[in-house]
Amino acid sequence: MRSNGERQYRWADEALAVLDTPEDYHFDEALAYLNRSESECLHQVEGRTVYKALDIGGEPVLMAIGMGIVEEAQGRTVTVRFLNGRPEEERVGRSIAFIREWMDLDTDISGFYRIGGQDPLLGPVIERYRGLRLIGVPSLFEALCWTVAGQQINLAFAYTLKKRLVEAFGSRIVHEGREFMLFPSAEQIASLQPEELRELKFTGSKAETLIRIARLIQEGELSKEGLLELGDFREAEKKLISVRGIGPWTANYVMMRCLRNRDAFPLADVGLHNAIRRRLGRTEKPSLPEVEDMGARWAPWRAYATFYLWSTLTES
DNA sequence: AACCAGGAAACCG
DNA sequence: CGGTTTCATGGT
Numbered sequence: 098m099r100s101n102g103e104r105q106y107r108w109a110d111e112a113l114a115v116l117d118t119p120e121d122y123h124f125d126e127a128l129a130y131l132n133r134s135e136s137e138c139l140h141q142v143e144g145r146t147v148y149k150a151l152d153i154g155g156e157p158v159l160m161a162i163g164m165g166i167v168e169e170a171q172g173r174t175v176t177v178r179f180l181n182g183r184p185e186e187e188r189v190g191r192s193i194a195f196i197r198e199w200m201d202l203d204t205d206i207s208g209f210y211r212i213g214g215q216d217p218l219l220g221p222v223i224e225r226y227r228g229l230r231l232i233g234v235p236s237l238f239e240a241l242c243w244t245v246a247g248q249q250i251n252l253a254f255a256y257t258l259k260k261r262l263v264e265a266f267g268s269r270i271v272h273e274g275r276e277f278m279l280f281p282s283a284e285q286i287a288s289l290q291p292e293e294l295r296e297l298k299f300t301g302s303k304a305e306t307l308i309r310i311a312r313l314i315q316e317g318e319l320s321k322e323g324l325l326e327l328g329d330f331r332e333a334e335k336k337l338i339s340v341r342g343i344g345p346w347t348a349n350y351v352m353m354r355c356l357r358n359r360d361a362f363p364l365a366d367v368g369l370h371n372a373i374r375r376r377l378g379r380t381e382k383p384s385l386p387e388v389e390d391m392g393a394r395w396a397p398w399r400a401y402a403t404f405y406l407w408s409t410l411t412e413s
Numbered sequence: 414a415a416c417c418a419g420g421a422a423a424c425c426g
Numbered sequence: 427c428g429g430t431t432t433c434a435t436g437g438t
Contacts, residue, residue, distance in 0.1 A: 244419090251418040254436050300434050302421075344421045368419040407419075 105202075106193050109166055109176065112183045114193060116175040118202055121210075123228025124164055124175055126408075127200055130232050133411050136256035138263050138278045139239075150270055150277035151195055153188045157181065157270050159277055162196060175200065181272055201230040204359065209398040213405070216394055218376050222405050231404045233354050237321040238283045240355035241310050244347045245303055252368075261297040286311035306342025313340065321355065330358045353400040362392050362399035372406035 106114040118124075125145070132142035140149040146163040159181045165174030177196055183189065197203055210227070213219040234240035242262065247255035266281035266289070286307060294304035313319035319340070324333040330352060337348035345365065352361035363369065370382040373391065377383070383391075395402035 247419060249418060249420040249433085250435070251437055253438090254418075257436080298435065302433065306421095342421070346420055350419075363419070366419045367417090371419090403419095410419090 105197060106177070106189075112179040113166075114177045114179075114189065115165065116177065116193065116196065116202065118174050119205070119230075121207075121228055122173055122202070122230065124173070126226055126229035127232060129411070130229065130408060134252065134256050136253065136260055138256075138260045139280060141275075148275060148277065150279055151192055152279050153184070153191050156184075156188070157277070157279065158184055158188060158192050159270065159272050160192065160196075175202070195235055198235045198357075199233050201233060201357070204230070204357075206230065206359075206398075206401060209359070209401045212398055213395060213402060218373065218391065219395065219402055219405065222376070222409055226405050226408050229405065229408060231354070231357075231359075231401055233357060235355065236280065237319070237324070237351070237355050238286075238311065238314050239280045240351045241343070241347075242280075242286075242307055244350045244354075245306050245310070245342060246299065248303065248344075248347065258297065258299060262294075265293075265297060283311040283314040287315045302342060306340075309342060310340065324356055330356070330361070333358075353403065359400045360397040363403060364388055364392065366403065368407050368410055369403050372409050375409065376406070 106116045109115050128142060128145060128147065131137075131140060131147055140147050142148075146161050149160050149162065151158045151160070158179065161178040161180055163176050163178070165176060167174070175196070177193065179189070179192075184192065210223060213223045234243060243255070243259060246258045246262070250258075263278050263280055266285050268279045268281075270277040270279070289308055289311075291301060291304035291308060294307060295301060299307065310319065317323075319336075324336060327333045327336065333352060333356060334345075334348045337343050337351060338345060346363045349361045349363040350366070352358040353363065364385060367382075370388065373388065374380075374382045392399045392402075
């Protein structure tokens with residue numbers, strides 16, 4: 098088990114860190130999820146490597162995240178190569194902490210396998226995707242933007258909107274011919290007028306919501322730390338829903354992927370409904386009460402159940 | 414070319 | 427309240 102302050106990595110060479118991973122971990126399952134859209138702009142999958150940039154203390158850290166260097170551990174370990182030079186120790190620590198949170202390397206999910214393994218609908222899915230962990234969106238602002246942008250539109254268009262937002266207001270770093278994108282800060286979006294987002298084809302309501310969220314975060318009225326400190330996740334959900342433009346689906350999606358509440362449940366999620374429909378071999382989507390009943394069986398792992406079911410959607 | 418998309422708010426009886 | 431309509435654009 099992890100203890101605070103304990104190092105979660107060792108150096109294999111000057112710029113290659115090797116991360117400890119939990120048992121029952123399979124990097125390839127994470128890769129498959131990360132690689133599900135061609136339009137993803139905030140990371141890039143090439144072969145069995147993920148390229149990603151972070152802004153750590155105002156300076157970019159460019160990383161190639163890949164497999165273990167020991168053959169027998171391939172797929173069960175994670176390595177991080179720092180492409181633009183090995184940062185000072187504190188920034189390395191923050192980068193590694195980001196990866197561990199992103200990939201959810203510090204949660205014991207054996208309880209999910211126990212509960213879900215018994216379930217007729219979820220059991221086969223767990224069997225198929227065992228070793229997959231819930232890929233997060235550690236930045237609250239990015240998570241909220243992605244979720245609000247994705248309301249009531251198909252995923253392909255959601256990725257297009259995100260890409261336009263990043264290209265218009267984020268930043269771009271080119272290193273050895275490879276392009277890295279950074280998501281805009283809340284401050285950058287807070288100063289915009291809704292028209293500037295409408296030009297990117299956000300709806301008026303989404304444009305206003307994104308700017309509203311950016312301002313709340315800039316003012317410190319909304320923060321990841323603040324939401325986590327509420328302790329009771331129902332309070333965090335209430336706080337999120339109190340923002341105009343954030344409803345139950347968005348709140349639960351963000352709790353699932355950013356606050357890492359393993360029991361958050363985006364009940365109205367169309368992807369979840371389609372995954373359930375297909376697992377049941379039906380033509381009709383399940384009713385909301387049906388989805389609620391299934392969710393009750395999966396508690397307190399409803400977020401993990403949802404994420405595993407999402408993964409089945411990429412199977413033709 | 415109609416129908417739907419990883420919803421939310423406003424509206425209505 | 428609980429159901430219905432509107433928003434708004436692009437993918438398939």
